[in-house]
Amino acid sequence: MYLELRDPVPINVNPAFVLKADPKRTDQASRAAGIVRSTLEFLKNLKEERLVPDMEANTPLCMRQYRYLFGASRIPKLGRDAYVVYPNSRHVVVISRNQFYTVDVLDENNTPYQENQIRAAFHLISRRAPSSLASYSHPPCGVLTTTDRDVWAAERAALESFDPINRDFLHAIDSAIMVVCLDESSPGQDTAACARDILHGHGLNRWFDKAIQLIVAADGCAGFNMEHSAFDGHTLMRYIHDIQTDLDTTKRLELEQKAATAPYQPLDWVEAFNTSNTIHSASRAFQKKFKSLDIGVAKSDVGKKDIVACQISPDAAVQLAIQLAYFRVTGSLKSTYEAAMTKKFLHGRTETVRTMTTEVVDFVSAMESPVLPLKKRQDTIRQAAKRHVEQVVACKNGQGIDRHLWVLKNLANFKQKRILDYRMEPFFEDPVYQRAFHFNVSTSNCGSSALSLFSFGPVVQDGVGLGYMIKDDSVNLTASSYQHKQGRDFVVAFNQALNDMINT
Secondary structure, three states: OHHHOOOOOEOOOEOEEEEOOOOOOOOHHHHHHHHHHHHHHHHHHHHOOOOOOOEEOOEEOOOHHHHHOOOEEEEOOOOOOEEEEOOOOOEEEEEEOOEEEEEEOEOOOOOEOOHHHHHHHHHHHHHHOOOOOOOOOOOOHHHHHHOOHHHHHHHHHHHHHHOHHHHHHHHHHHHOOOEEEEOOOOOOOOHHHHHHHHHOOOOOOOOOOEOEEEEEOOOOOEEEEEOOOOOOHHHHHHHHHHHHHHHHHOOHHHHOOOOOOOOEEEOOOOOOOOHHHHHHHHHHHHHHHHHOOEEEEEEOOOOHHHHHHOOOOHHHHHHHHHHHHHHHHHOOOOOEEEEEEOOOOOOOOEEEEOOOOHHHHHHHHHHHOOOOOHHHHHHHHHHHHHHHHHHHHHHHOOOOOHHHHHHHHHHHHHHHHHOOOOOOOHHHHOHHHHHHOOOOEEEEEOOOOOEEEEEOOOOOOOOEEEEEEEOOOOEEEEEEEOOOOHHHHHHHHHHHHHHHHHOO
C-alpha cells in the first residue's frame, strides 16, 4: 500500500515520536550516543531472538515487523518503491549541517563500541562539520527525499549512473542501522517547535527514506521520524520503551573508561548535471508545504484516572472529545479514521476503526443542546463510548471493512489496467464511497511513558491529523492541519470538550 504512494513521505507518511528528557544525558552528543548504544542492546536481543513477545492480554502478537526496523530503507522507484534490509550492518550514518558521515558502532566482531566512544565521534562530527555555505561542503541532498517519489526516483537514478562514488554514498545510507541527525536548532520548552523539528524540520539535515531517523537538537531534545512502509507505531513504541528502560537503568556511563573514538569518516558524493537545481527546487517546494502546516499541542488537565472513574474507556472518551471538538471548530461531523492494530494475526498491520457512528451524532447533539436533561447527556456519552469499544474489538479481530474494500478496489484497478474495456464497479465510483474514504479526521493513539509527544500530518488537504497519548493525569494531543490556525484552534476545543464530558 505505502510503496505505491507517489506523494512525498515527510508529513504525508512519516509520523514523529518525541522522547521524554534524559536527565543523565543533556547535551546533544551524549543524548544521541546513549540512544544509539541502547539501540545496540535492543538489536542484539532481536538478532538472538531474546525479545519477550508482544502480548495483548493473553494473546501473543506477530513479531515480524521488527525485522524491518534496522539497516532498512525505502528506495524510490518509478511507479512503486522498493524496500531493502541489511541485517548485518555495523554502522550508523550521521548528518550534521547537511554533511554525511559513517560511524562504526559495532566492531568487526559485532561487539558494540562504548557509549563514550560513540559520544566522542558524534561530538567531533558536530564540531567539525563545515557550514553548508563553505566552498568545500556538499549541498543538502537529503532534501531530495522530500519530493514526489517518481521525481526522486529519476534523480536518484541519475546520481547513481553519474559516478560510482554516488552508488557507494547511497548504499552507505541505505544499509546503515539508522540515520542520526544532529541539528543546530534548540526548541527548548516550545512543544510545538519540538514537534515540528521531529515531524519535518526544514527538510534539510534529514533522510526521510530511512526506516528510523534519530533526530537530536542542539539542546538535547530528541525523537524519531519513522518511515511507515514496513512497520507501524506499535512496533516502534516497543523499541522506544525498551531503549528508554535501558537508558533509565543502565550503569554503563559509570563503568566505562575513557577510550579511543569510535571510527568515523565523511561520506562524499558528486553532483550530477542538474542536481543543484533539483535540490533548490525541492527545498523551495518543501518550505512552502511545511510553512502551510499549522500545529497545535495540548496537555489536558484530565487523564486516564479521571476517565476511568467515570466508568468510560479512556480511548473512547478521547475519541468522543475529538468529535465534539471538531464539531465546535468546523460546525460539521466528517469521516474519521482511528488505527487499530491487527498483530494478533500473522503479518497483521492495522484496520480502520470508523469512529463516526449514529451514537456519536446523538452524543454531539446532546452535548450541544441547552435544554437536554443531564441524565440524557450522560446516557449518550456511555452509549457512544460502548459502541466505540465494540468497534475497536471487532477491528482488532479482523471484522473491519476497510482493508477488505481496499483490496477489492485494488484488484479492480489491476484489472482495469490490463483488461480491455474492463469497467470499475460502480460501487467504487459512488460519491458516498468517495466521501466515506475521505478521512477529514485521522487519529492514532500511541501512548508510552517514554514519549512526550506523538504527531503526524493530515491524510487529506482539508483534514486534521491527531496524534494522542493517554497518560494517568493528562491527555497529550498534537493536531496538524493545512487550514489556517485549525491545529491550534482544535487543541483548545479538545481540552474544553474533554472537560465538558468529564464534568457532565
